[in-house]
Amino acid sequence: MLPISSCLASFALVTLATCAPLSGEQSLGPIPGQTPIYNDYRGIVAPFPGNISGATLPTARATELFNASSFTAAGYPNNTYDRIVEIRDNEAGHLNIFYREISNTSIKPGRCEYEYGFESQGVDFFLAEQTFVELSSISFLSGLVIQAVEDTSRAALLVVAAVETRHTAWALTNVWNTNPFAGPADTAYPWPNQILGLTVQFIQNGSCPKENPAYPYPSDQKAGLSFNGTFSTAHPGDKIQFEFPHGEPCFEEDKEYYAVFIHELNNVTQAFDTKTGVSEVSAAFDSNKGLIYAVIADKSGAPDLDSMLAGPLTLLQQPALLTTVIGGT
Known part of the structure; x- marks a missing residue:
């Protein structure tokens, strides 16, 4: 079960x-x-x-x-x-x-x-x-x-x-x-x-029965994450600038933070600049294949939910045309 x-x-x-x-x-x-x-x-x-x-x-x-x-x-x-x-x-x-x-x-x-x-x-x-x-x-x-x-x-x-x-x-x-x-x-x-x-x-606001529990249940949601404010994509080796449309996490001045990229069965940690929001998608990933997920974490590899501060952001690799059709909505 x-x-x-x-x-x-x-x-x-x-x-x-x-x-x-x-x-x-x-x-x-x-x-x-x-x-x-x-x-x-x-x-x-x-x-x-x-x-x-x-x-x-x-x-x-x-x-x-x-x-x-x-x-x-x-x-x-x-x-x-x-x-x-x-x-x-x-x-x-x-x-x-x-x-x-x-x-x-x-x-x-x-x-x-x-x-x-x-x-x-x-x-x-x-x-x-x-x-x-x-x-x-x-x-x-x-x-x-x-x-x-x-x-x-x-x-x-x-x-x-x-x-x-x-x-x-x-x-x-x-x-x-x-x-x-x-x-x-x-x-x-x-x-x-x-x-x-x-x-x-x-889901249409207010349309759920009041008896319903929170959705999803349990909720594992973190701060929202976007790429330059659009539904867009980035590929292995690209530098990207993350944005936080619903508020930036609280980054401590003397602490390291990471952009963690997940593709196929691989998890790669990259440097993340908290001041500019810039990181780089790992060039080690297969190009133009499937999906890449990105999260911002305070531990290398984002080993658990507690270490994750924002995400996931979906970077669509194929087909690229989808970003043209859905983009900007």
Whole structure:
């Protein structure tokens, strides 16, 4: 079983805030492997009870807002809409899988309302946001493996992460016409609730039931970190200037601080100038592969949450085009 703190399925589901209170006999919708709906259903209505999560899935909302011609008119392959529907069905299946793995003592909050941004921005923004979420979810799920208690839960996390990787490979190849390979390993991030915390931006203020606990629960959030104030990227060997949009941490005058960069299974500590906010992304990383996470810490390597002062900041390595589509929002 997953630990009590983990009422979640996939990062792409924003699940911690969408879990509805369940009774022992309540149906969770179609069961993967026991119904063909996940293989051949291509309807608009989400294949999962809307009172639980169906209407809140980003892909579910996209299939309701857009149709096949929305994507072909924008220059995307003819099968793009069908693939998005299939991803939606996969995510609904993930929700079912993890409901079965979550401990009965876990907190299951009521549903909130969401705004993803693509509702007004269109299919380009949706595809960029969806790809970024898929890339991030791989790091999120790998971090949850550390928290899982039972071997069956670890196995479930592994196979779901594999499906997220297939989604990402499809998007990078068919949508973005770029190399889908991320090097010998995707980036593993050890504090998954921090990645989950990035989804707070999608929740409409005041829409959650007042009985809901804080989200994420528990919250591991640190001071916000940005790169020159934009959703942008930097590559191995680049010098970058960090900014703190919600207030700078309290840096002591005679103490050393570090910028710690996490890529694939590597953790590299770089010097950090507290006066200028400047550091350099490690040139040792594979170039143009996957994601790099950056945090500011008061100990080399940011060995634990207590040593982390700000972050994480996501530096997207592939595809670079995503930063053009999402940037400035």
